[in-house]
Amino acid sequence: MIWGSEAAGVAAYGRIENSARDLLRYRLGGFTLIEDGVALADDATLWVADAELRPAYAWDLGAHAWWLHDNTGGNGGSFGSGPTSQLSQLQGGPRLVFLNSSASTGTGTATAAEVDADLLWFSVDAGWNRDLDRGPLGLRGMALANLGRLYVTDQPDVDVRGWLLNGELRWRWTRGRGSELALQGLASSGDSSGSGGGSATDDGRYTGIVTGNSYGIVGAVWATHNTLLLFPDPDAINRQVAVVSDVSGAGRGLLAATLSLGFDPIPNRLTTRLTAAQAATASGQAIGTETGAALTWHPLPLFDVGLHGAVVTGARVADMTATSPATAPLTTLPAYPWAVLAHLQWVLF
Amino acid sequence: MIAALLSSLMACAPRYNHLPALSPADITAPLPTQSMVVDTASLAGVRIAYIDSRQAGIQPRDPDATPLVFVHGLSSSMGFWEYQLNHLAAERRVLALDLPGYGASSRPDAPYTPPWYSEVLTAWLDQLGLDRVVIVGHSMGGQVALTFALRHEDRVAGLVLAAPAGFERFSTGEAAWMKNYWHEERALEAREDELRATFTQVVFNHHDEGVERLLRERVQLGRDPSFRGTSVAVSRSIAGMLDYPVIDRLGEIRAPTLIVFGKDDRMIPNPVFTGGRTETIAKIGRDAIDGAQLVMLPGAGHMVQHDDPEGFNQALLWFLAGQVHTARQRPAPTGSTLSDTFGDAVSAAVSAAVRDGASQ
Numbered sequence: 001m002i003w004g005s006e007a008a009g010v011a012a013y014g015r016i017e018n019s020a021r022d023l024l025r026y027r028l029g030g031f032t033l034i035e036d037g038v039a040l041a042d043d044a045t046l047w048v049a050d051a052e053l054r055p056a057y058a059w060d061l062g063a064h065a066w067w068l069h070d071n072t073g074g075n076g077g078s079f080g081s082g083p084t085s086q087l088s089q090l091q092g093g094p095r096l097v098f099l100n101s102s103a104s105t106g107t108g109t110a111t112a113a114e115v116d117a118d119l120l121w122f123s124v125d126a127g128w129n130r131d132l133d134r135g136p137l138g139l140r141g142m143a144l145a146n147l148g149r150l151y152v153t154d155q156p157d158v159d160v161r162g163w164l165l166n167g168e169l170r171w172r173w174t175r176g177r178g179s180e181l182a183l184q185g186l187a188s189s190g191d192s193s194g195s196g197g198g199s200a201t202d203d204g205r206y207t208g209i210v211t212g213n214s215y216g217i218v219g220a221v222w223a224t225h226n227t228l229l230l231f232p233d234p235d236a237i238n239r240q241v242a243v244v245s246d247v248s249g250a251g252r253g254l255l256a257a258t259l260s261l262g263f264d265p266i267p268n269r270l271t272t273r274l275t276a277a278q279a280a281t282a283s284g285q286a287i288g289t290e291t292g293a294a295l296t297w298h299p300l301p302l303f304d305v306g307l308h309g310a311v312v313t314g315a316r317v318a319d320m321t322a323t324s325p326a327t328a329p330l331t332t333l334p335a336y337p338w339a340v341l342a343h344l345q346w347v348l349f
Numbered sequence: 350m351i352a353a354l355l356s357s358l359m360a361c362a363p364r365y366n367h368l369p370a371l372s373p374a375d376i377t378a379p380l381p382t383q384s385m386v387v388d389t390a391s392l393a394g395v396r397i398a399y400i401d402s403r404q405a406g407i408q409p410r411d412p413d414a415t416p417l418v419f420v421h422g423l424s425s426s427m428g429f430w431e432y433q434l435n436h437l438a439a440e441r442r443v444l445a446l447d448l449p450g451y452g453a454s455s456r457p458d459a460p461y462t463p464p465w466y467s468e469v470l471t472a473w474l475d476q477l478g479l480d481r482v483v484i485v486g487h488s489m490g491g492q493v494a495l496t497f498a499l500r501h502e503d504r505v506a507g508l509v510l511a512a513p514a515g516f517e518r519f520s521t522g523e524a525a526w527m528k529n530y531w532h533e534e535r536a537l538e539a540r541e542d543e544l545r546a547t548f549t550q551v552v553f554n555h556h557d558e559g560v561e562r563l564l565r566e567r568v569q570l571g572r573d574p575s576f577r578g579t580s581v582a583v584s585r586s587i588a589g590m591l592d593y594p595v596i597d598r599l600g601e602i603r604a605p606t607l608i609v610f611g612k613d614d615r616m617i618p619n620p621v622f623t624g625g626r627t628e629t630i631a632k633i634g635r636d637a638i639d640g641a642q643l644v645m646l647p648g649a650g651h652m653v654q655h656d657d658p659e660g661f662n663q664a665l666l667w668f669l670a671g672q673v674h675t676a677r678q679r680p681a682p683t684g685s686t687l688s689d690t691f692g693d694a695v696s697a698a699v700s701a702a703v704r705d706g707a708s709q
Binding site for chain 1: 361362364366526540541542545546549550571572613615620621622624625626
C-alpha cells in the first residue's frame with residue numbers, strides 16, 4: 001500500500017483456490033497513516049478489508065470496506081491532514097475550511113478549527129476479461145460510497161455522503177497489445193451548497209467525496225485514463241501538473257470521459273495512440289478538454305521508450321487559495337496548456 | 350461489436366476440473382492407435398504410440414506414393430492432426446506418432462531435444478521399414494522435422510512445416526529467461542482457466558468442438574500422475590529447441606519444402622521477445638531454405654492446420670502433387686511466395702466456406 005505518507009502497518013493476505021482458478025482473494029489490514037506524538041492519540045489510522053471473487057471464467061467481482069479514523073485534528077504531518085489540510089490543496093482534493101470564531105479565540109482573528117474524522121469507503125466492482133487475456137473485449141465498473149463524519153471543535157459535526165462511479169470498455173481491435181480502443185467514464189458527487197458565497201459544509205453535510213490524497217501524497221490516482229494533463233499521468237514522477245488531480249474534482253464532483261485509440265504498426269513493438277478526454281464538474285461546469293497523441297517503442301521486454309504530446313483547451317481549475325476553495329469560482333488557466341513528454345520505463349526485478 | 354460483447358458475456362465456459370483423471374492410453378486419436386517399443390542402443394525401451402492408415406485398413410488412391418508422417422508440436426499429440434489424417438489417408442498412406450513425453454507414448458528420463466527426437470523418428474521409421482517419407486511437422490514438430498532433414502537428407506522426400514519453430518533467433522538472455530520460466534513443474538502448475546485462455550486466445554484462432562475436446566483432455570491429463578513426465582518433457586523440449594537452433598543451417602535443407610503459417614499466429618513471432626508480424630518470420634524461413642514455398646493463410650493462427658483445415662490440406666495436396674512427385678525435377682521459383690497466388694485462392698475458398706457456413 002503506497003500512501004506517500006509515513007504509513008506503516010500490517011496486512012494479511014489469503015486466497016481460496018481450486019484447480020481452475022483463485023476463487024477468492026482477500027486482504028485484511030491496519031495501517032497508521034500519520035503518527036504524530038508517539039504517546040498521544042493524535043494519529044490517523046486506516047483499516048481495510050478487500051475481497052475479490054472469481055465466480056467464473058473471465059469474471060471477477062470485488063468488495064471493499066475501508067475505515068479511516070482520524071484523530072489528528074487536521075494537524076498531522078508537515079502539511080496538515082484530512083480535508084482541511086494543505087495536502088488537499090496540493091493534491092486537488094476537497095479543501096474544506098472550518099474557522100473558529102474570533103470571539104472563541106479571544107484574539108479577534110479567526111483561526112482554523114481542529115477537525116477529526118471517521119471516513120468510510122464502501123465499494124463494489126465487477127470485471128469481465130478486464131486484462132483482455134480471455135478475448136478481445138473487456139468490461140469493468142466500480143461503484144463507491146463515501147460515508148462518514150467530520151468532528152469540528154466547538155461546531156456541529158458534518159456528515160460526509162459522497163459517491164463515485166467508474167466504467168470502462170476495452171476492445172483489442174487488431175493484433176498487438178497496444179491496438180486497443182478504450183472508452184472510460186467517471187462520475188463523482190460534489191457539493192455546491194455553498195456556491196452562493198458560503199462554505200460547502202454550512203448545511204451540516206458534505207456531499208462530495210474525500211480521497212486518500214487528503215492523507216498522503218498521491219494516494220488516490222486514477223491511472224487508466226491515458227491523458228497527460230487533464231488527469232495525472234501515472235507514469236510521470238511529478239503528477240502535480242494535472243488540471244484535475246483528484247477524483248473528487250476539488251470538492252465539486254467530476255464528470256469525465258476518455259476515449260483512446262491505439263494501434264501497433266509493429267505488433268507488440270511499436271504503439272501509437274490518440275486520446276481525447278473531457279472533464280466537467282458534477283454540476284456540468286466545463287473543466288477542460290484534452291487531445292493527445294503518443295508513440296511508444298517496446299524494444300525489450302519491460303522496457304519502453306515513448307514520446308507523448310497533449311494540449312488542453314478551456315481549462316478551468318479551482319482557486320485553492322480562496323476562503324472556501326471547494327465552492328470558489330473556477331479560475332481559467334492559460335489558454336492552451338500543452339506538454340510534450342519523453343519517457344523511458346524499465347521495470348527491473 | 351456490441352453483439353459480440355453480449356454474446357461473449359452470456360456464454361458460459363464449460364468446466365472440466367471436476368472430471369476424473371484421464372490416462373494417456375485413453376486419449377482420443379483420429380485412427381486406431383498402434384504401439385511399438387523401439388530397440389536401439391540409445392533408445393531401448395522407449396514406447397511409441399502411433400497411427401498408420403495402412404494398418405488401419407484404409408486403402409488410399411495412390412498406395413505407392415511416398416508416405417506422409419505427421420509430427421505434432423509442443424505439449425500436443427496426434428489428435429492435433431485430426432482434420433488431416435482421415436482426409437489425407439484417402440490419398441496416400443499417412444502415419445502420425447505421439448512424440449515420447451506426450452500423448453500415449455512413454456515418458457522416459459530423456460533429453461527431449463530436437464536431435465533426440467530425430468533419433469526417435471529414425472528408430473521408429475526403421476522399425477516400420479520406411480526409408481523415405483514426407484514429413485509434416487507443426488511448431489516444435491517443425492524444428493524436429495528440420496533437424497531430421499539435416500541429419501538424414503536422403504530419407505526426406507519433402508518437408509511441410511506448419512507454423513514451425515526454428516525461424517526466430519533468441520539471445521542468450523532471452524533463452525535463459527524462457528528456460529527459467531518453463532521449469533520442469535511449470536506445466537503441472539497450469540490451471541484450467543489459464544489453459545482455456547491459452548487454447549482459445551493464443552494457440553487456436555478458431556474455437557470449435559475439437560478445441561474443446563483437446564482442452565478437456567488436457568485438463569484431465571493434468572490430473573493423471575503420468576502428467577509429471579509430460580511437464581518434464583515440455584520443459585526439456587523448450588530448452589532443447591533453444592539449445593539446438595536450426596536457423597543458421599536452413600540453407601543446408603535440400604528437401605522440397607512447403608511452409609504454411611496462419612497470418613494471425615499469436616505465438617510466432619514470440620510476442621514478448623521478438624514482436625512484429627508472422628509473415629516477417631515466415632519469410633526468413635522461406636528465403637533461407639532453397640526453393641521453399643510459403644503459404645500464409647488469412648485468419649488462421651498458430652494451430653494453422655486446425656484453424657484452416659481446408660486451406661492447409663489444399664496447400665499440402667498441391668505441394669504433394671507438384672513438388673514431391675517430381676522431387677527436384679521441376680525447380681521451384683527461388684524465394685517465391687504463394688501468398689499472392691495460391692494463398693489468395695485458398696483464402697477465397699475459405700471465405701466462401703465460411704460464408705456458406707454462416708448462412709446455414
